[in-house]
Amino acid sequence: MNTLEFLKYLSNSTSVSGYEENISEYIVNTFKEYSDDIDYDKLGSVIAIKRGTNNVSNLKIMLAAHMDEIGLMVKDFDDSGTIRFTSVGGIDPRTLVAQEVIVHGKREVFGVIGTKPPHLQDSSDSDKAFEMDDLYIDIGYDKKTVKELICIGDIITINREFTELQGNSVTGKALDDKAGVATMLQCAKELKKLNHQADVYFVSTIQEEVGTRGAITSTYKINPDIGIAIDVGFGKTPELDKADSIEMKKGPAITLGGNIHPTLRQKLIEVAEEYNIPYQIEVESGPTGTDARSMQISMAGVPCLLISLPLRYMHTTVETINMDDIKNSGNLIARFISEITSDNLEGYLCY
Structure with missing residues (x-):
């Protein structure tokens, strides 16, 4: 091998x-x-x-x-259908903004991690790092459809492919x-x-x-x-x-x-x-x-x-x-x- x-x-x-x-x-x-x-x-x-x-x-x-x-786990659903989540292991929330994810529910579902746009943030918050509770996952469905596919406790992973770099280095x-x-x-x-x-x-x-x-x-x-x-x-x-x-x-x-x-x-x-x-x-x-x-x-x-x-x-x-x-x-x-x-x-x- x-x-x-x-x-x-x-x-x-x-x-x-x-x-x-x-x-x-x-x-x-x-x-x-x-x-x-x-x-x-x-x-x-x-x-x-x-x-x-x-x-x-x-x-x-x-x-x-x-x-x-390390990874993430579903903990709740918003009325809009977005997914709230928590971490499994040590994850810095600052690394999660705008990431693509896979939610491992009844089937694998692609989603993106979103948060409040900078244009709508208060000036006092614009220089602060995001916390986990500020983030959510959007898979595009309404709440009813989301709950048919995904349960509280389902795990979530970042959608990232292993890639070869220069000099025999790799990243993933x-x-x-x-x-x-x-x-x-x-x-x-x-x-x-x-x-x-x-x-x-x-x-x-x-x-x-x-x-x-x-x-x-x-x-x-x-x-x-x-x-x-x-x-x-x-x-x-x-x-x-x-x-x-x-x-x-x-x-x-x-x-x-x-x-x-x-x-x-x-x-x-x-x-x-x-x-x-x-x-x-x-x-x-x-x-x-x-x-x-x-x-x-x-x-x-x-x-x-x-x-x-x-x-x-x-x-x-x-x-x-x-x-x-x-x-x-x-x-x-x-x-x-x-x-x-x-x-x-x-x-x-x-x-």
């Missing part, structure tokens, strides 16, 4: 938190080629398992990247964190070329955007020796300080902080340098807000790493990432996994 085509399919598909089943089958069918078994946790996270060789000590490494995306909706799932696929492809002792669990987790829930339940199911979360970080743009962002096309960011096991992190850096894989350092002093945080504090605790992919315009409809960073991240993780054995694990986990 071509990693670019895989990511394109995921980005163009719908998997709002709580409704990830729309892409589960596609992920399963893709990972079957690179794994030995497929499993699920009870919430619906997909677990593709690649067995290691001579793994008599049952060594397990869990990779986690969330397959859910929900690359946070479908790019992480694509990185796991790249890692699985690379591992087919390598010997590794550990059983590797590629987990496409659910409901990360509303509380890293799938990472918790899947960690309890797997009980891994090491957890590696793959998510996105703030790609450098002109308005961002260097200390608050990571550079595009300069490789994965290896996170440093309390959520991350220090010796495993150092081993990951050594592997990157040994194989000339570009990398960056990302500093996060507290909980990372990713699946790594939930894996780390599940059960009796799991030593964790976090790989961050540089992504611009996070939680907008034009998230942008570079495919070279995905490839380098997947290859780095695969090389790291190949060097972890039952004989050296205890040494790496000692403080």
Whole structure:
């Protein structure tokens, strides 16, 4: 499977938190080629398992990247037939004005997000940012017809197509964190070329955007020796300080902080340098807000790493990432996994 085509399919598909089943089958069918078994946790996270060789000590490494995306949900109808909505996950209302949407009702219905024209706004409001309650969706029907097609609680996604940019960069909706799932696929492809002792669990987790829930339940199911979360970080743009962002096309960011096991992190850096894989350092002093945080504090605790992919315009409809960073991240993780054995694990986990 071509990693670019895989990511394109995921980005163009719908998997709002709580409704990830729309892409589960596609992920399963893709990972079957690179794994030995497929499993699920009870919430619906997909677990593709690649067995290691001579793994008599049952060594397990869990990779986690969330397959859910932020979105919207129908909450009410106006007398004119327009739809009021709320968010699922963290959405900035300023990014929604004039967007095209798909309302996933009894059938998919195209609509547009509107608000009061600037000509009719009070002068005191003209400089204020819109809030969610100021916005509505217009599908063109009257209220009676709208309610025949759409129910309160139906999900809504932005109508945005995945597009290739220059320099091997791509843009689309929900690359946070479908790019992480694509990185796991790249890692699985690379591992087919390598010997590794550990059983590797590629987990496409659910409901990360509303509380890293799938990472918790899947960690309890797997009980891994090491957890590696793959998510996105703030790609450098002109308005961002260097200390608050990571550079595009300069490789994965290896996170440093309390959520991350220090010796495993150092081993990951050594592997990157040994194989000339570009990398960056990302500093996060507290909980990372990713699946790594939930894996780390599940059960009796799991030593964790976090790989961050540089992504611009996070939680907008034009998230942008570079495919070279995905490839380098997947290859780095695969090389790291190949060097972890039952004989050296205890040494790496000692403080």
